[in-house]
Every structure is written in structure tokens, then in C-alpha cells.
Amino acid sequence: MREIVIGAAQMGAIQRADPREAVVDRMITLLDQAKSAGCTLVVFPELCLTTFFPRWYIEDQAEVDSWFETEMPNPATQPVFDRARAHGIAISFGYAEKTPQGRHFNTQLLTDARADIVGTYRKVHLPGHSEFDPERSFQHLEKRYFEPGDLGFPVFRNMDAWMGMLICNDRRWPEAYRELGLQGAELIMLGYNTPIGNSQNPDESPSMRAFHSELSCQAGAYQNAAWVVAVAKAGDEDGHPLCAGSIIVAPDGTIAAKAQTDGDELLVHACDMDATEFGKSTIFDFKRHRRIEHYGRITGQTGVIYPDGTKG
Amino acid sequence: MREIVIGAAQMGAIQRADPREAVVDRMITLLDQAKSAGCTLVVFPELCLTTFFPRWYIEDQAEVDSWFETEMPNPATQPVFDRARAHGIAISFGYAEKTPQGRHFNTQLLTDARADIVGTYRKVHLPGHSEFDPERSFQHLEKRYFEPGDLGFPVFRNMDAWMGMLICNDRRWPEAYRELGLQGAELIMLGYNTPIGNSQNPDESPSMRAFHSELSCQAGAYQNAAWVVAVAKAGDEDGHPLCAGSIIVAPDGTIAAKAQTDGDELLVHACDMDATEFGKSTIFDFKRHRRIEHYGRITGQTGVIYPDGTKG
Numbered sequence: 001m002r003e004i005v006i007g008a009a010q011m012g013a014i015q016r017a018d019p020r021e022a023v024v025d026r027m028i029t030l031l032d033q034a035k036s037a038g039c040t041l042v043v044f045p046e047l048c049l050t051t052f053f054p055r056w057y058i059e060d061q062a063e064v065d066s067w068f069e070t071e072m073p074n075p076a077t078q079p080v081f082d083r084a085r086a087h088g089i090a091i092s093f094g095y096a097e098k099t100p101q102g103r104h105f106n107t108q109l110l111t112d113a114r115a116d117i118v119g120t121y122r123k124v125h126l127p128g129h130s131e132f133d134p135e136r137s138f139q140h141l142e143k144r145y146f147e148p149g150d151l152g153f154p155v156f157r158n159m160d161a162w163m164g165m166l167i168c169n170d171r172r173w174p175e176a177y178r179e180l181g182l183q184g185a186e187l188i189m190l191g192y193n194t195p196i197g198n199s200q201n202p203d204e205s206p207s208m209r210a211f212h213s214e215l216s217c218q219a220g221a222y223q224n225a226a227w228v229v230a231v232a233k234a235g236d237e238d239g240h241p242l243c244a245g246s247i248i249v250a251p252d253g254t255i256a257a258k259a260q261t262d263g264d265e266l267l268v269h270a271c272d273m274d275a276t277e278f279g280k281s282t283i284f285d286f287k288r289h290r291r292i293e294h295y296g297r298i299t300g301q302t303g304v305i306y307p308d309g310t311k312g
Numbered sequence: 313m314r315e316i317v318i319g320a321a322q323m324g325a326i327q328r329a330d331p332r333e334a335v336v337d338r339m340i341t342l343l344d345q346a347k348s349a350g351c352t353l354v355v356f357p358e359l360c361l362t363t364f365f366p367r368w369y370i371e372d373q374a375e376v377d378s379w380f381e382t383e384m385p386n387p388a389t390q391p392v393f394d395r396a397r398a399h400g401i402a403i404s405f406g407y408a409e410k411t412p413q414g415r416h417f418n419t420q421l422l423t424d425a426r427a428d429i430v431g432t433y434r435k436v437h438l439p440g441h442s443e444f445d446p447e448r449s450f451q452h453l454e455k456r457y458f459e460p461g462d463l464g465f466p467v468f469r470n471m472d473a474w475m476g477m478l479i480c481n482d483r484r485w486p487e488a489y490r491e492l493g494l495q496g497a498e499l500i501m502l503g504y505n506t507p508i509g510n511s512q513n514p515d516e517s518p519s520m521r522a523f524h525s526e527l528s529c530q531a532g533a534y535q536n537a538a539w540v541v542a543v544a545k546a547g548d549e550d551g552h553p554l555c556a557g558s559i560i561v562a563p564d565g566t567i568a569a570k571a572q573t574d575g576d577e578l579l580v581h582a583c584d585m586d587a588t589e590f591g592k593s594t595i596f597d598f599k600r601h602r603r604i605e606h607y608g609r610i611t612g613q614t615g616v617i618y619p620d621g622t623k624g
Contacts, residue, residue: 124603127595152606155619162618172595174486174535175607182609184618200594208564212534215565219531222524223486252520253527280616280624282512283439283484287615287624291436294464295487297494299611303599304592306474306496307467312592312599 002160002273004187006229007039007089010246012263013235014051020076023049027093028083030266035087037268040113041159042084044093045191045233046123046168047106049077052193052233053096054141055240057132064145068098072109072117085115090159094167094191096145097122106146108165108191112158119156122149123167125176136199138240142169153179161186161273168192171230172216174223175298181224182286186251186276188226190217193233194243210245214255222253225279227271234262251276314472314585316499318541319351319401322558324575325547326363332388335361339405340395342578347399349580352425353471354396356405357503357545358435358480359418361389364505364545365408366453367552369444376457380410384421384429397427402471406479406503408458409434418458420477420503424470431468433477434461437485448511450552454481465491473498473585480504483542484528486535487610493536494598498563498588500538502529505545506555522557526567534565537591539583546574563588 009030014023027044034042047053053067072095073081084091090113097107106123126148128140153176155164164180164187171190180188194213198204213230221228227250234244244262247255248269257269283289297305304312321342326335339356346354359365365379384407385393396403402425409419418435438460440452465488467476476492476499483502492500506525510516525542533540539562546556556574559567560581569581595601609617616624 124606125601127601148603149606152608157619169595169601172535173602174490174531175602175610178486179607179609182613182616184616184624201590208566212565215527215531215534219486219527219535222527223484223531253524254520278513283481285615289437289439289481290485290487290614291460292611292614294436294461295491295611296464297491298487299604299607301494302602302604303597304494304496307469312496 003270004041004159004161004273005039005268005270006248007034007037007042008229008231008246008248008267009034009042009044010232010234010244010259010265010267011045011048013237014233016051016238018051020049024077024079026264027080030264031080031083031087031089033266034089037266039089039268041090043189043191043229043231044091045231046094046108046193047096048093048191048233049095051237052242054128054145055139057139057141065098068096068104070098081115084111088113091115092165092189104146105149106142106167108167110156110158110163110165118158119154120151121154121165121167122151123170124149124153125170125173127169137197137202138195138199140199155180155183155185163187163189166190168194171213171220174220177220177224181226185224185226186273187271188220188228190229191231191233196241196243206243209243213243213245214247217247217249218253218255221249221251223284225251225276225284227251227276232259251279315582316353316471316473316585317351317580317582318560319346319349319354320541320543320558320560320579321346321354321356322544322546322556322571322577322579323357323360325549326545328363328550330363332361336389336391338576339392342576343392343395343399343401345578346401349578351401351580353402355501355503355541355543356403357543358406358420358505359408360405360503360545361407363549364554366440366457367451369451369453377410380408380416382410393427396423400425403427404477404501416458417461418454418479420479422468422470422475422477430470431466432463433466433479434463435479435482436461436465437482437488439481449509449514450507450511452511467492467495467497475499475501478502480506483525483532486532489532489536493538497536497538498585499583500532500540502541503543503545508553508555518555521555525555525557526559529559529561530565530567533561533563535596537563537588537596539563539588544571563591
């Protein structure tokens with residue numbers, strides 16, 4: 001048995017006016033709870049240091065950049081790393097990254113139990129749009145503020161296990177899980193900021209939104225025989241409600257733990273990395289069952305090409 | 313609206329001693345029910361003309377070949393085509409195909425409303441094993457009796473819609489749905505013979521087996537914004553019980569209809585092909601959101617390669 005007691009640290013709303021220092025205090029409170037609960041790894045949400053700013057249309061680049069971190073750790077976030085190190089807890093959290101070259105990514109980091117960063121992932125599947133869209137009930141400007149991740153889907157050795165990360169919309173894409181699964185990922189950590197309504201379909205219910213999130217995480221877990229930890233930023237941010245429902249999914253696709261509130265809430269589950277072995281060695285033993293000679297369209301074309309040659 | 317009233321014709325057990333003619337009579341009864349219910353397309357299960365013979369270890373090739381069809385239609389199955397034509401119902405069903413060249417495939421056909429065959433699919437993802445396995449509680453010799461399909465995942469224009477097929481274990485593989493989705497598939501038809509227990513894990517419950525089947529079909533539907541019709545061969549075949557639970561899944565991943573018995577049962581749902589448009593044009597608008605430059609492992613390697621270079 002290779003057990004990792006994982007804390008999924010759901011976070012409630014962060015208002016636009018909330019400074020990073022206030023958020024960091026909340027993260028530290030969650031880390032203290034995690035220590036008491038015996039956790040050795042804690043996963044926080046996507047862009048967990050600030051409000052979900054891509055809902056705001058901002059034209060001034062300096063104002064855009066104020067939502068980004070230019071180094072990590074930095075003075076505002078150093079206390080999180082310090083507390084994690086003191087507790088001997090590895091952490092993973094999402095933040096907006098501006099590189100020294102001025103590039104902007106939606107990023108998630110992973111540390112070891114000494115709070116040293118051992119891995120970084122940059123979100124590949126950016127949802128939404130890049131220009132102001134008057135037809136939406138609210139904006140989702142991720143394609144404006146970020147460029148797609150340039151690191152692929154890396155897998156890291158940490159805590160005697162193979163670990164990968166995804167971010168928010170990535171969780172709906174089976175290609176993302178499969179890239180991780182093909183590197184032997186046993187644990188996939190992801191955070192999300194998902195509006196409780198669909199900006200393009202007022203009839204889509206909150207329960208349907210939650211269903212789609214769970215369905216995607218559960219299928220990704222089952223079909224790659226991996227643990228999936230999916231952590232929400234929840235609550236109402238300046239009048240924009242977000243989905244809660246953080247979950248820890250077992251390698252058989254079943255939900256092992258689920259958040260009950262829409263605020264800061266620590267979800268704890270003891271995850272045995274060896275529980276991935278059965279699926280990986282039987283029905284999803286890729287080397288015996290996959291037929292890559294028939295998967296050419298998946299990497300050969302981006303969009304739909306109908307059999308008559310027209311493009312979708 | 314492009315509505316197709318689809319009948320998912322679940323079939324109960326077919327015993328090893330049952331002749332094809334008896335099975336064909338049952339298929340015709342289901343077609344008559346479908347006509348009364350207003351269906352214009354009926355989907356039958358995988359290998360629906362015989363018992364699920366890959367559970368039997370057979371060494372005599374002539375006996376193996378007795379489970380295969382060398383032409384389609386043939387005298388035994390012609391009455392199904394005749395009745396479908398008389399009713400103006402398109403049909404899809406699975407059978408064991410032996411080609412004129414002596415090749416063996418697990419195959420499914422699709423006809424138009426005149427019962428002319430417009431498409432054929434050969435199962436790509438063969439589960440199980442090729443030699444007698446004394447460690448299993450029962451055999452699953454698909455890798456012995458069939459070779460993997462050689463047609464890829466074709467999509468056909470039929471009844472003013474784009475249609476594709478999968479067979480049984482294919483439904484667990486997101487690559488299979490994605491190949492169809494990248495050709496614009498609006499309807500995916502599949503049949504299955506799934507043992508109610510896992511031959512390699514006596515603790516896996518029937519409800520877990522059903523969950524995995526539904527999870528895979530629902531994720532495949534949602535993530536490609538397509539209707540999925542999944543039809544069981546159910547019941548107890550010579551002491552070997554099979555999963556029932558045939559379902560029709562909507563393009564939003566929800567289950568629109570589900571079988572209630574483990575016998576011959578017609579499940580009917582009016583499926584609007586235009587209901588696929590919302591998902592295909594928004595969150596799963598592939599051309600805007602997929603990032604094929606990061607999917608290289610999916611076609612570049614069959615099995616797991618860990619980041620340290622070792623193979624799984």
C-alpha cells in the first residue's frame with residue numbers, strides 16, 4: 001500500500017477587492033486543518049490567490065498584469081510555503097503566471113513535503129473567448145489573458161507516486177487525461193473556477209453543470225485508472241456564483257469524497273496509489289489493448305472534417 | 313429539428329443450442345414492436361445472432377467458423393432485412409464476420425430504410441485474451457477468435473444525419489468516440505455482451521459493472537455532443553449472466569431512456585439530431601479548443617512510458 005492522505009482544499013469566494021494576503025491567511029487555515037487531519041498533500045483550486053478575474057473585460061495591460069505573479073514563491077505567498085514546510089505537507093495550487101519574458105499562463109504548481117517546487121503545469125485547454133462578447137450573459141476571457149500552456153501534460157515523481165495536473169476546462173478533455181495516463185499517472189490534481197450558469201444557455205441548470213464536471217472527472221479517472229482530485233473555487237464572487245462540489249475520485253471512477261458547502265472546506269481522503277494497479281493491468285492495460293493505428297485523426301486534425309470533406 | 317425515433321432493441325439470453333432462425337424470429341418481433349412505436353431506426357446488440365461464443369474455448373477451427381457469417385444477408389438473416397424493408401425501418405446489428413479471404417471480425421452493419429447496407433464497422437478494441445487462461449473464473453477469448461478491425465472508425469451519412477458505430481469494449485475508450493466526433497458524428501450506435509461479473513475480480517459488483525458502462529457512454533456522448541445508443545445482450549446464457557441496462561444517452565450526457573428488464577425489450581426515444589449542435593458549437597467546438605500539438609503520445613505510443621523512460 002502506498003497511501004497518501006490527500007486534502008482537497010476547496011475555497012469559497014474571493015472578491016475582486018480581496019488582497020492576496022487575506023487569501024493566503026485562508027490557505028494557511030486550511031493547511032492547519034489538513035495537518036490535524038493527517039494530510040500529507042493538499043490541493044487548492046485554480047487561480048486560487050485572486051478572484052476569477054477573466055470574467056472582467058480589462059483593456060489596460062498594467063491592470064491585467066496586476067492579477068499575475070511574476071515569481072513564485074513571492075512575498076505574498078511565502079507564508080503558504082513556510083507553513084506547508086513546517087507541517088511537512090506537499091501542496092499544489094493554481095495562479096496566474098507572468099514569465100520574465102512577459103508571457104501569461106494559467107498555471108498550477110506542485111511541491112514536495114519540504115515545499116520545494118517539483119513540478120509546474122500550464123493550462124492547455126483555455127475556454128471562452130478573446131474579445132468582449134455582448135451576446136454572453138457574462139464574460140469568460142481566458143483566451144484573452146492567457147496563452148495556451150507550452151509544457152504539454154507533464155508527470156512528476158513525488159511522494160513515491162506518479163502525479164500530474166490539469167486545470168479546470170482541461171478536465172472535460174479525454175486527451176488531457178490520456179496524455180497523463182500514458183505516462184503512468186496515478187494521481188491527477190486539478191482545480192477549477194466554473195460559473196454556476198452557462199453564459200450561452202440560460203436553461204442549463206446548476207445541477208447539469210455539476211453533472212458535467214463529475215462525469216468528466218469520473219470518466220478520466222476510470223479510463224486511466226488514476227485518482228482524480230478536483231477542487232473548486234466556489235461561492236459568489238461579486239455577484240458571479242461559482243460551482244462548488246469538489247470531489248476526490250477513486251481509480252474505479254467512483255466518488256470517494258465530496259464537498260458539502262460552497263465555502264472554504266477541507267475534504268480528506270486516504271488515497272492508496274496501489275489501487276490504480278488493477279485497472280492499469282487489466283481492462284486499461286494500454287499496451288495490450290490500444291490501437292494507435294486507428295487514432296490518426298486525434299493528432300492529425302484539430303477540428304471536425306466530415307466524411308464528405310467539408311469542415312465543421 | 314431532425315428527429316429520428318430510435319428503438320434500442322435489447323435482447324435477452326441466446327443459449328448455445330439456439331439456432332439463428334429462433335433468434336431471427338425474436339428480432340422480427342422486436343421490429344414489429346418498433347414499427348408500432350413509430351421507430352425509423354432500430355439498433356440490436358453485438359453478436360446478436362448467437363450466444364456470446366467467445367466465452368467458450370474451442371480448438372476446432374471448423375467449430376469456431378460455425379459461429380461466423382460468410383455473407384450478409386444470408387438465408388438465416390434475410391427475413392430480418394425483409395421485415396425491416398417492409399416497415400421502412402433502418403437497422404444496425406452485430407455479427408461475427410468471416411470474409412471471403414478467411415479473416416474473422418466482430419462486425420456491426422448499418423442499413424438505410426430500404427434495408428440496403430450503407431455501412432460496416434469492425435470492432436477495434438478487442439478485450440480479453442487469446443489463450444486459455446486458468447486464472448479467470450470464465451474465459452473471454454475475443455483476441456483468439458477475431459482480429460482487430462481494419463476499417464478504423466467510419467462515419468456514414470444516413471437518414472439526414474452523421475452516424476457511426478462502436479462495439480462493446482470500444483465504448484470504454486475515449487479515442488473511439490473522438491475519432492467519430494472528429495468526423496462530426498451525431499449518433500453513435502453500439503451493442504455489447506458484458507459479463508455481469510469481472511472474471512479477474514470476484515469483488516466487482518454488478519452495479520459497478522453497470523456504472524462503468526454508463527459512465528463511459530455518457531462521457532463519450534457529452535464530450536462529443538452526440539447521441540449514444542448502447543444496446544445489451546442480457547440475461548443468463550448457459551449459466552453465464554450478462555449485464556442488461558441498455559440506454560439511450562442524449563448529447564448532453566444525460567440518460568434519456570433505460571431498459572428495465574434483462575430480456576428482449578424495446579427502448580424507444582425520439583432523438584433530435586439538431587440537439588447535438590449546441591455542444592458542438594460551444595464547449596466542444598473542436599477547432600477552437602483542441603491543442604493537437606500536445607496530444608502526441610496518444611498516437612505516438614501504445615502503452616505507458618514513464619517519465620524516467622521505463623515502460624509499463
